[in-house]
Structure formats: structure tokens, C-alpha cells
């Protein structure tokens with residue numbers, strides 16, 4: 228049994244108040260007009276002194292163009308928002324290098340067409356990716372995996388960085404709205420933590436749907452190597468963004484709906500919400516001691532992290548922060564976690580060593596706060612240059628605010644210093660910003676991208692749907708310099724900017740034949756709304772009878788009254804066989820191996836009127852299954868321009884009447 232919590236919840240409710248805000252105060256105080264600013268994006272604040280890139284005549288824009296044939300210094304992993312994908316974008320050119328379908332249907336690659344991708348996707352063909360993050364070893368990227376969440380269907384996917392393809396998709400039990408996701412940074416990933424933004428009754432089985440106080444959130448720890456759900460923590464209030472420290476002690480969640488509100492007004496009732504800190508070791512200890520419950524019939528251990536739990540102060544800590552915080556970001560030196568105010572114009576700086584003291588019962592949760600600079604309206608996310616500066620997006624002010632962390636701490640202690648270094652206008656209304664290597668201990672302070680939600684008049688008009696606008700900003704000099712606008716397909720939320728060498732050393736140019744998805748292992752646990760599915764792909768070498776090893780070994784095998792297996796090979800510019808026969812209504816299993824060994828020599832396979840369209844990279848084997856339709860001739864053809872005779876690369880599927 229863990230020690231009884233001491234006086235660690237004393238900051239609850241009325242006992243603690245924040246220093247009064249001198250200028251524009253909470254958004255609520257500004258009333259409906261300010262809220263309209265969030266929605267309508269027209270409000271500009273005039274009171275805060277602003278510098279922009281425009282008057283800086285002396286600073287020549289840094290070199291950002293990447294000449295033809297040259298490579299970018301960074302490869303950034305961009306989320307695709309409600310497109311459900313992940314994109315790789317070169318920095319500083321901002322050229323799109325790759326789109327990785329993850330939770331979505333994609334006919335370029337045949338994601339959702341091939342059997343291996345269907346097995347990963349399960350029942351759903353839609354997703355909402357916000358937060359891509361890479362696996363860590365000792366506080367920086369190790370080039371193994373990327374992880375990304377799906378807010379719509381509460382899933383987490385892992386992308387293999389050697390193959391740049393998802394190799395696992397897992398559902399998280401008993402939650403909705405998996406939003407914040409962050410991998411353990413030390414000693415390595417390790418856990419991947421994720422937050423449930425929506426609270427639901429536990430279990431969510433139709434009971435208690437009208438009882439506000441029965442709604443909870445779950446913070447989930449996934450084993451990022453085995454891709455297994457390890458444990459969950461039940462919390463009062465929702466969990467929005469997620470972060471981990473650099474010592475493997477904590478994961479954190481901002482909570483903007485501690486009110487458990489169903490509607491906007493209820494969610495904004497209180498002037499205070501929380502940063503919830505989860506103590507990894509103490510949670511593991513509680514589970515080892517049997518201090519957990521299960522929800523529904525999900526077998527995942529759930530530790531009670533509610534404020535009235537006996538484990539309060541051991542497993543979890545609630546640090547009070549002003550109204551409705553959003554992003555939470557940890558400084559590259561590992562010292563501080565910064566919670567972004569959203570409806571408060573402040574950021575709250577939390578000292579992570581003091582958090583350890585608070586868990587030890589030596590200080591109160593609010594005493595972990597060491598600064599609370601007032602930055603401007605709508606602070607959402609913060610980034611770092613590794614030189615002691617923070618860069619915070621101000622959604623409503625449409626600015627990036629650069630500020631000095633140590634100065635903010637001195638100001639909080641009462642010194643008369645202004646932590647704000649500079650503000651730069653961005654266009655318009657930024658959500659996240661990300662700095663080069665800014666989520667690692669190797670933050671290098673070269674580039675910052677502001678991921679703006681609105682492009683408004685920045686690009687030629689193309690109809691009611693406008694692109695987002697991601698802006699590239701140089702942060703290597705004393706002044707921030709805006710160097711590039713880039714329209715982006717809606718709607719990325721976040722990205723991480725990764726040094727090219729980290730990716731370059733792991734990514735495969737040509738896979739070898741022993742390295743393709745041979746099978747997908749699917750496990751389903753729980754039932755009803757506690758049911759969750761884990762799909763993991765095994766890469767390896769398919770046996771020679773499971774694929775074609777040379778053009779002359781292509782073959783058609785009837786394996787039953789209604790089932791045919793077609794073993795096809797491709798070598799530019801021909802398929803083998805050049806025709807095959809099946810019967811109307813046959814289940815056709817088409818196994819295509821691309822025998823080409825040249826880098827870049829991908830082929831595609833499209834079959835009219837059968838929903839077949841996918842690609843096969845050099846040396847890969849991919850499988851699709853479909854039902855043969857009406858009798859007739861169907862020209863299958865290569866969809867990928869592979870050769871001067873690409874258009875001739877086709878053959879006939881002949882469907883005979885049954």
C-alpha cells in the first residue's frame with residue numbers, strides 16, 4: 228500500500244488565487260467580443276506593442292531556398308488533420324516529399340485497398356491526426372518510429388521510419404477523442420502516452436449519459452515497442468495536450484474542462500483549470516500492488532487518479548492554472564513545462580524538479596509554478612530555440628511572441644523585467660508552432676514554422692475552401708524573420724522538424740524481399756464500447772509459394788469452387804501473366820510481386836470496376852482480394868508511370884459467366 232497522501236490537495240478550490248492580470252485579463256472578462264475573436268478571427272489587439280518583420284531593413288532574409296537538386300536540412304513530420312494522414316515536408320524548402328496514408332483511404336498507394344492495409348485499418352476508413360511524434364532515446368530522436376493519434380476513433384498508429392509506412396494501429400479502450408500524444412523521452416520510448424479530450428461515462432454503455440459528474444477522462448500508457456495498451460489513469464476533467472519530461476518521471480496533460488461541462492458555457496465556468504501530472508513510477512507501483520480497477524470488460528488496469536482518490540499526490544497531481552489551458556511544452560533543458568493559457572493571456576511555467584518535490588509532499592502543487600508571463604491573446608503552443616527563448620503562438624492576436632524564460636521567472640519573483648523579446652505578425656491565427664528539433668534536447672534554434680489556421684487573402688482565390696497557411700520563420704538571428712508562406716491542404720495541427728541525417732541513416736531506398744508485410748496479427752479484447760482492437764504487422768520473408776520469384780513463375784490457381792489465386796509479377800514494362808481467367812462471383816486473391824530492382828521503379832495495378840488500385844514498390848509483394856464482377860474483359864493496367872512503354876503495361880482479366 229502506498230503512503231497516505233498528505234496535505235497535497237490543499238490547493239483545491241477556493242484556497243488559491245492567481246496574481247491579478249494587469250492588462251486584458253481573461254478572455255471571459257472581455258466578454259463575447261473576444262470569444263467572437265476566436266471564432267471569427269477578425270479581432271486584432273492594438274494595445275500590445277508590436278514589431279514585425281517588415282521594418283527590419285538591416286536584416287537580410289536568411290537563405291532559405293533549396294536549389295534544384297539539393298536536399299533540405301530537415302525532414303518534418305506533419306500531421307494531416309482530418310485528412311487522416313501524415314506528410315513529410317522538407318525544411319526549409321517546405322516541399323512536400325511524401326504523404327503517408329495512416330487512418331485514411333488513399334488510392335495513390337492503395338491504402339485501404341491492399342489486404343495488409345485493410346487489416347491494420349479494421350472497421351474505420353477515416354481519422355483525424357493532430358500530433359505526430361518520433362520515438363526517443365535519451366531525449367532525442369532515434370530514427371525508429373513515428374507515432375500519431377486519431378482523434379475521431381481513439382486510435383494510435385505507429386509508422387516505421389525505415390519503411391515510412393504504418394506497421395501498427397491500436398484502439399484505446401474506453402475513451403473518445405485521443406488528442407494529445409507524446410512519447411517517453413528518457414531513457415527511451417518506452418511508453419507512448421495519450422490523452423482523451425472527451426470525457427465519457429465509464430463504462431460508456433448507455434447508463435449515466437445524463438450525469439455530468441459520471442464523466443471522466445483516461446490518460447493511457449501504450450508500450451511503444453510492443454504496441455500494447457499497458458495502463459490507464461482515470462481523471463477528473465478532460466485531458467487535452469500531452470507532454471513528457473526529459474528524465475522519464477512524468478507525463479502531463481492540460482485539462483480545460485475540469486468543469487465536466489457538456490456545452491461551451493459550462494466548460495468555461497471556472498477561472499481555473501489544471502495541468503495534471505502523472506508519475507510514471509508511482510503508477511507502475513500502484514499497479515504492482517494491485518491498486519487498480521478495470522472498466523467494462525477491458526482488461527487494462529486503471530489507476531484512480533481522481534482528486535478524491537487515495538492515490539492523489541502519489542500517482543497524480545493537479546496543478547491549478549488559469550482558465551482553459553491548451554498546449555503543454557517542455558523546455559529542451561528539461562527544466563520546465565509550459566502550459567499555454569488559451570483563454571488566459573498567460574503561459575504558466577512549471578518547474579519540473581519542484582513537481583518532484585510536490586509528489587514527495589514537500590510543497591503544494593501551485594508552488595511548482597515559477598513564472599506566469601502575460602504574452603497576448605490566445606496563447607496555444609510554445610516552442611524553443613535552445614538558447615533560453617520561448618516562442619508562443621497567439622491565436623487571437625495572430626502573432627508569435629518570443630520571450631525569455633529566465634526573465635519571466637525573475638519577473639514572477641518581483642523583479643522589474645520584461646520577458647517579451649519580440650512579437651511577429653503571422654497570417655492568420657496560428658495553432659501550433661514548431662522549431663527545428665524543438666521537441667528534443669538538441670533544439671537548434673534555426674527555423675520555426677507557424678501553422679496558421681487561416682490563409683484568408685494570402686493566396687489566389689480557389690473557392691470556398693481555403694488552404695491553411697504554414698509560414699516559415701528564421702529564428703537564428705536576433706530578430707524573427709518571416710521568409711515563406713506555404714499553402715497547405717487542411718488541416719495539419721502540428722509537425723515535428725527532424726534533422727535529415729536522423730532519417731537518412733534509417734530509411735530504405737529499396738526494400739529487400741525479406742522485408743515486406745507477410746501478415747498482420749489482430750487481437751481483439753473487451754466487448755461493447757470497451758472493445759479494442761490491436762493490429763500489428765509482421766515484416767519478413769514470404770515463402771516462395773506465397774509470391775512470384777520470376778516472371779515465368781506467374782500462375783493462376785483455382786483453390787475452390789469460388790476462389791482463385793492469381794500470382795502476378797511485374798517487370799517494366801510488362802505484367803506476367805498478360806491475361807487471366809476467373810469466373811463471375813469468384814473470390815479473387817491477387818498477389819503481385821514487383822521484380823524490378825531499380826530504385827524508384829514502382830508499378831501500380833488498377834482493375835476497372837473492381838475497386839482495385841494500389842502500388843508495389845521494387846521487390847515488394849502486395850495482396851488484394853476482390854469479387855469478380857459481371858462477365859466481360861477488364862483491362863488491368865499499370866497506374867505508375869514507370870517506362871516509355873508504361874501505357875502498354877497492361878493485361879486482360881477475363882471474367883467468364885458462371
Ligand code: CUK
Nearest residue numbers: 357607658659720721
Ligand atoms: S491541437 Cu490543433 S492547434 Cu490538436 Cu495540438 Cu492546438
Ligand code: CUA
Nearest residue numbers: 865867869873
Ligand atoms: Cu509499370 Cu507503369
